[in-house]
Amino acid sequence: MAVDWRSYKPVLIPDIPNLNDIDVYIKNGGYESLKKVLSDDWTPVSVVDEVKAANIRGRGGAGFNAGLKWSFMPQPDGGPRYLACNGDESEPGTFKDRMIFEYNPHLFIEGALIAAYAMQCTTIYVYIRGEYINWINMMDKALQDAYSKGFIGNNILGSDFSVNFYTHSGAGAYICGEETSMLESLEGKRGYPRVKPPFPAQRGLWGRPTTINNIETLANVPLVINNGADWFKGIGAENHPGPILYGISGHVNRPGVYELPSGVPVLDLIDEVAGGVKNGKKLKAIIPGGSSTPVLRADQLDGVSMDSDSLREAGSMLGTAGLVVIDEDTDMIDLLWRIAHFYHHESCGQCTPCREGTGWLEKILLKIKNGDGEVKDLDLLLDLTTQMEGRTICALADAAAWPVRHTINRFRDEFEARCKKSVHAMA
């Protein structure tokens, strides 16, 4: 059943002027859901259950049910517990959490506070990539305002719930978006991802129970508390419900962040929402959810919509819903080489298959791009991707391997046409 997106009204970034101002936010019903959960009718467990039932699938890329993740936190033992909010936003093609920092920071803050209450956390950190300095300053201001209104701090709104909330700036390292790398960075170290298990819920920040959630994931939480899990599940695609901030970039007439239900048909997003392909060109391909999600050719998009099931059937993933639109004039070899360069540059170097593998991917693709490649190099590349996958501490190696494999397979002719013949026939 097609999702009715045309009559949808945004709830994450509704069209209310100056909603980033705490007074405007409160006038529009803001912090009511925090009040609600702190009242006698709710307990931490009932909040977790409601959020679990809503099935908010993590918007940071992996799509894990947020409430279910919260339920993995061990029983409180009186010691500190942490919520770490992931605002690293560094996957190429992704630029949507910034929209929340700028237009509706208090919705995120309120969501994080409710999450902290549900998991009985004592401190919340929001980790924001260092390049977003202007938006870090906006968040600092919003947090200050929320402190002064008594929504953060000791005995919030007269309850016995107390929590602190701080920003923490990154400093230019994509890998710090990976959750355990982010924990290392919060601890003031180089961002080397940790071996799992132990999982962060067991041993996270400073060895204490910690949950990591994406900014957009948490921004959905007050809406679920206010309107109920059933309301949330009624929005968009059945297995991946709720609003989505689609970041649309590349060759479209009106790129930008759009809030719509999950499950919008890809072609509707391109043609109607984003105003169609630029300069009247034909669509060649898309990358649906950030650079690591496999590219899809235009002829693979009939009936495909932006939800995890539909994209999986088509051979890709929803990722961060950062949709990159690619027109007919785009050189796929150039494009893939640049993606490979990115992952090589950002590999932290701890694991040999990743450190060496990303280096080779980039090097061989550069050779092909320069016209010096041979057809056998394509098979070497494919072979490398299988050697990298699933053998490393974190998923960066997989994220580097997928686009290479799928771009070559889906545009094989174009790659071969750029290669020299490998074998000279014997006379």
Next chain:
Amino acid sequence: MKYEFSKEELEQIEQIKARYPEVKPATLPVLWIAQKKFGHVEPEVQKLVAKTLELPESHVHGVAEFYTQYYKKEQGKFVLDVCTCLSCQICGGYDILHYLEDKLGIKNGETTEDKMFTIQQVECLGACGYAPMMQITNGVYVNHLTKEKVDKVIDGLKKGEVPEFEKMEMRKVKPQEN
């Protein structure tokens, strides 16, 4: 010592330390304070950070080296970080980079003789829908670059005028006329 923190900065550092159960997590924020003040975090500045936080110099050095936004040596007054990653690449990011290189007579990674400009090619800055774009000295984002806009920005910077903050565009779905 050549580098020192002021009394206000030391107070700010104390406040930052109070946010964490240990001192080490203050490393990144204090490196930021140092860079803001001195314009870079070359080894002598790293030493100051280590001394102030009473942490080993090797730790601070390791952190400073790991993160690309910390300038390990002096840069031009304005560092132009041009994104050439995915969305910017396909929207002309390299054209902008090369145009800037020609205009300023330097290559990626270099600084002009008058120490005004440094050009750096960078990875995705999370502004893909506003491609091609650049960031100026770990600060403002300049979106939807064209050659004309680059000319204007550079002329302004030469006079010390940093471009104003550009709001993200609030996109609405246009009503369909069937």
